[in-house]
Amino acid sequence: MHYVSSGHTACKRNPWWGFTTATDRQRLEAVIRRGIRSELSSSNQLSLAELVEDADDDLFSQVLYNNSHVLNSLLPTANTRTYNRTLVANTSSLTESDFILRMLYKRIY
Numbered sequence: 001m002h003y004v005s006s007g008h009t010a011c012k013r014n015p016w017w018g019f020t021t022a023t024d025r026q027r028l029e030a031v032i033r034r035g036i037r038s039e040l041s042s043s044n045q046l047s048l049a050e051l052v053e054d055a056d057d058d059l060f061s062q063v064l065y066n067n068s069h070v071l072n073s074l075l076p077t078a079n080t081r082t083y084n085r086t087l088v089a090n091t092s093s094l095t096e097s098d099f100i101l102r103m104l105y106k107r108i109y
Contacts (some may be wrong), residue, residue, distance in 0.1 A: 017052050018098060025049065060103040074100050 020028075028048050035041040046054070063071045 056099070056103065060099075063100075071100070076104075 025048070032041065032045060032048055036043055036045055059071075063069045063075065066072060
């Protein structure tokens, strides 16, 4: 249980996470809560959603800063416009990658 709740399940991007329903996620969180009650995990354990979000952030950072990463080709090329003085990404070259889109626009506001 410690292996599961300590984030090892979320250490890499879980492609199934996007296909889970709210009920599925509640059940997974219940497993972690049972582990905490059984003292198989620490009481300050992050929620599964937080673990997956952290894993997504780590993966996106690796993709963003490693040009040889297999997912780096899915990122749009950055176009700079001198008259606008802001960096604008060209989103027209994006493929159907929900992960990349979600991570690009995660903190847009």
